[in-house]
Amino acid sequence: MIRFQLLAEDAAARRGRLETAHGTIETPVFMPVGTAATVKTLEPRDLQALGAGIVLANTYHLYLRPGHERIQRLGRLHRFMSWPGAVLTDSGGFQVFSLGEKGAGRERGGPGLVEIAEEGVTFRSHLDGSRHFLSPERAIEVQEALGADVIMAFDECPPALADRAYHELSLARTQRWLVRCREAWREIEAREGPRCALFGIAQGGLFGDLRARAIEEAAALDLPGYALGGYAVGETPAEMWDGVARDAPRLPREKPRYLMGVGTPEDLLAGIAAGVDLFDCVLPTRTARNGLLFTSRGKLVIRNARYADDERPADPECGCYACRTFTRAYLRHLFKAGEILALRANTLHNLHFYLSLMADARRAIEEGRFAAFRAERLAAWRADGDG
């Protein structure tokens, strides 16, 4: 189980500490995404060297391959992936719903491999087309087998631009699912002892009243933590920042607050300002593999010809292994030549950037200067870079 302490506040921003059975995590924190039980290109020792205390793994992917029962037999996620730190799993819902709902007039795009019912969701695997069923109970059971320190409620995350009627219908069902998730989780805990902390998720799109109701109902269930889902799913950054600034402070003050699947460095600072404690996003790792580097002076597209003879490190202010060791010219050469080391070096750098940003933000909150810190960083990122 987990314990959360609030150490300091600076306006709405919070400096906290999350204790887990797999280490203590200083918040606000960014969780690198390890979809298939590996943060792509990195080893566990790399993550430790980067100072990552918690990583996210995706239930949908692991359920399909290699299977949650296999991972359970092999000692659950920590032992399977040889990761001594904390793990958070999502419920699988987000990926399942991304497969696209079946039938005419559906709200979602995608190949239409999903049927949604009150009981749960039937879907076909993107790997082999095999048929599967996921429900609140099943999502909790699978996550418990995977053995993460924090598990997430099974919810539907509608596209931001779905209409109000769909958001109301979806949210009502998600709220009923949340009650079922809690029951399933309490039954497992009663049988096997406390191990995984269940976080509730509040949806509601960009509708403030729906969000408020979702948060109030979820808070009444007194779960170990709460998340905002349904951001960064099609709305503009400004819409997201406004929504998060409105919703995050409504989440229970004494519980950890998690903004799911967000985001850019700018998004993280906006979320921290709103009082968010946990973040995850594929952005730093995915863009790294596409050759985009986040630096103290803005973004850098390493394939650009202007770096062919550039002997500077990717970010002269960065202390990561890649910046201590390689020039932009060499990183560009590796990327152009399709070398795996390019992907790895870029990933090490981008995660170092994200994790350092969070460490700096924590210090700024402790020292009561987060707003100034945020403004400085935003200005610096706009100073230069490849746009």
Next chain:
Amino acid sequence: MIRFQLLAEDAAARRGRLETAHGTIETPVFMPVGTAATVKTLEPRDLQALGAGIVLANTYHLYLRPGHERIQRLGRLHRFMSWPGAVLTDSGGFQVFSLGEKGAGRERGGPGLVEIAEEGVTFRSHLDGSRHFLSPERAIEVQEALGADVIMAFDECPPALADRAYHELSLARTQRWLVRCREAWREIEAREGPRCALFGIAQGGLFGDLRARAIEEAAALDLPGYALGGYAVGETPAEMWDGVARDAPRLPREKPRYLMGVGTPEDLLAGIAAGVDLFDCVLPTRTARNGLLFTSRGKLVIRNARYADDERPADPECGCYACRTFTRAYLRHLFKAGEILALRANTLHNLHFYLSLMADARRAIEEGRFAAFRAERLAAWRADGDG
């Protein structure tokens, strides 16, 4: 420049020491291949941790991308790739000739992008079709710009199964090219001071008299080291082992002896037994990326279903990071999921296997028990494994 000492002999096997401006290398040694100035998937610090003292880089690839003049501007290879150890470059000839000779009745397959003349070789880039010329003088100039510790003569390496007439014609030209390489190298050394040590290459296919003549003529040029080229190019392992056993002892005793592009663990032991000091091959790194692991009990094909629940390390007798950290079940999962970490973990393991094998062989030679050591290893590799 380099200095070579012979420390011990055990029948034809030799235990030596190669001193370079970038470290001292204990021989026999295996050189990991870093085609595009990176040993695929690994960082310089990984190579250092593995105990690699010298790596090979490919002149053909680096000449085309990013260009030898760019690498020279960026501080030559060591600084460009941030590698403090020694580097050996091939001449580019092998890759150029692999492009396939142009014209009817040619000896080689391939797309036919090469025209061979006495002066040198005209070829088209496999990257963009651009036209280039490589000659003995040009190959030395390019390698000198790259700045390796050991550079190789420009030669033709005919397919093993080319007929005797072609081997005679090709060898005679290669021998004339060797004299030109030596002249070009001495001119550069005279102008810029000693930096790169030029190794001659003896060809001759499977014809013992041609090999003997090639070696005798090359030895008369008193170069810093000598290589056997033209092995592992289509002949059977037994033909190669016989040829190397016959040819290697004929190479100058006081100079380092290099068997180019060879080979399997069995091949390395055969080469060491014949008195070879240096080896290189893409095999351990390439097969790693295809999921084939070399272990103390034979080969292991990690994708096999039998490893899906196998909690043992890839090789229980191996001390590499991958074996200390990951189970076969996890490595199989990573490989099946197409994760980059699979390629990297397998590469770390296979190179550890090769480099440990060489360290063990060095000890066995020192202790005068190399023949027994070789027999034990060959028996153990046949004990188990995926064939």
